[in-house]
Amino acid sequence: MIQVAVLGYGTVGSGVVEVINTNSSSINKKAGEEINIKYVLDLRDFPGDPVQEKIVHDFDIILNDPEIRIIAEVMGGVEPAYTFTKKALLAGKSVCTSNKELVARHGAELLQIARENNSNYLFEASCGGGIPIIRPLNSSLTADEIDEITGILNGTTNYILTEMFEKGSDFADVLKEAQDKGYAERNPEADVEGYDACRKIAILSSLAFGRQVSFEDIYTEGITGITAADIKYVKAMGKTVKLLAYSRKVDGNIYAMVAPEIVGVDDPLYSVNGVFNAIFVHGNVLGDAMFYGSGAGKLPTASAVAADIVDEARHLNKNIMSFWSPEKLELADISSSAKKFFVRVKGNPETDLEKVRTIFGMVQPIVLPEQEGEFGFITDVMSEAAYKEKAEQYGEVINRIRVR
Template identity: 50%
Template sequence: MVKAAIMGHGTVGSGVYEVFEMNAEKITRVLGVPVEVKYVLDLRDFSALPYGNKFVTDFSVIENDPEISVVAEVMGGVGAAYEFTKRCLQAGKSVCTSNKELVATRGEELLRIAQAHGVNYMFEASVGGGIPIIRPMLQCLAANEFDEICGILNGTTNYILTQMIHNGVTFEDALKQAQLNGYAEKDPTADIEGHDACRKICILSDLAFGDKFDPDAVSCEGITKITLEDVANADKLGCVIKLLGRSVRCEDGTAYAYVAPHLIHKESPLAAVEDVFNAIMINGNATGEVMFYGKGAGKLATASAVVADMMDCMEHRDHRRRIMWGDGSRCLLRPLDTLQSAWYVRFKGSQKDMEAVLPVESVTEPVDGVVVVKTSKLATADMQKKIQQLNACGKVCAAMRML
């Protein structure tokens, strides 16, 4: 019998226990031995649960038990989760996590500690929830150089945008709906400001390019400024608005990485990804575009990915997964200044002024003094200068990249 522990009994943690119970027969069949969750770490009182006797409040119980070989870290954050993960790895226990913040900010360090102690630090659930993406990148697509990664990486923002696009709901009301449905937290900042998606694109970039992409250094813009007017204008241009995390490899080995709302053409596979679903497109130099689609969050979907990582660690106890990236010293993150994009611009002012400043590809008839323009490709720095010029003679109400 293999014995495991779970650190945290929130949504995902309780889901991890449930998956082990629900699929015990299948898991035993795959591993050849049964698995027992011996401990669940949480400070709250869960004594009324059928497995209430498994709860402990002292982490050292898990740390010092030689029977525990694999631990699920589903606590979240970078405080106790970081400290406990580090100590588990140092104690010779593999750790599997859904904690995207911890992986994005301290993953390189924790992977080095895991390597030094001959164990694994695995995090399939940290990017796509129930969508397999880490293992395919490391195994199925391992023969590729990755040219681009682009995806809808946050289900909450995608749900909000879907409500705005299809039901004409304002951003504020769509956010309230998301909170009522349990898709958004009481404090939704990490989702709507793009921080959650930023951590995920950083992890994917770390894996793709082999060095750390610091979330604090990556440009990150959320969806709070998007209006129903922008949604309607996008539709007229044959597009929908999606919040994308994107990473693009350059010829010199550096890469752009950023999060921002984009207008994408309705013909794009990403345009059809709606509600809380996520999708990630990876462009390999051998495979071309490959897309991964599914629920990017949710109790059992995320838990299934954590449990699968734990099973991998149990089945291959004598074989470390070769997952590593650098500490950021290669400075692969390229400033967005030179990234070329077509742009959507909503401008309140003279059409003549706008056409004198922007390389216009198409323009709408002014409505109440507002003009909508699609530009030809412009570098980010050039676009920022032109926005300043336009604001001197009117007001740029919105400017978004087009993909």
């Protein structure tokens, strides 16, 4: 029997207990031994809940119990999760987590401690919820040099953009509705400003490129600037808009960014709608691959944590994670990153197209009858810096969205 402790009995923690209870027979078979949850750490008590008899309030009880081999840290936040994880790994216990803040900030160090102590630090649930992506990157795509990872990594913003697209609604209205349905937090900043996606792409990029990608270095733009009018244009072009988090190797430079981008119908990311997430990966021999599924939610996330527990049970005393070096990966300045831009400008095609073409090149105007006094166009591929300069030169730009 392998004794496990769960740190935190919130949404994910209670999900982990539920998953391990529900699927115990197949989980035990796959782990090769019975998995038993011995402790659940929480500040609260849960009288009447069967978990109550396992509740402890003091982490040291878990740390000092030599029977505990695996700890699922599902508390969230950097502290005290960081201290607890470090102590556990130093004591030779394996830890798995859904905590993206902690992995993004201290992943390299914690992986190294795990390696030095023949234990494991796994974090499948930190990116893409239930979607297997960390383990495939670590153990399936090992014959490839990864040159691109692009993810729809945040379910809340994908839900909002999908609703805006389908109903033509404004951002603020859909956000309110999403909050009422529980798809968005009361304080939605981490989601809608792209911070959540940013931490996740930092983790995926660090793993793919083998060095520390600091989330602070990633240019991050949320979806708050996307309007119903923008979406009308995008729709008229037969495309859609998604909040993409990506890192890409171009001529030896690695660019990383979180921003809304326009996605065409032939792109596998086009039809990833609602709260679903997807991660597109390009390998130099594999070509295109994509992983799709529930990016959040109690049970999908708990499924990923529980799968990490099984993997750790199978690999007691054997480190299996590639670790990424704590050495910092210097991202290239995005000002030299090049792509097409969809631009909405004030003016009308008859009188202003010439000026637009003088600045932006031979673009084709996109005119929506209901959007008076403006038109849109898609530029050729140009650098961020070149775009910025041209936009300033034209002056009256209403909005711009990058095109994948």
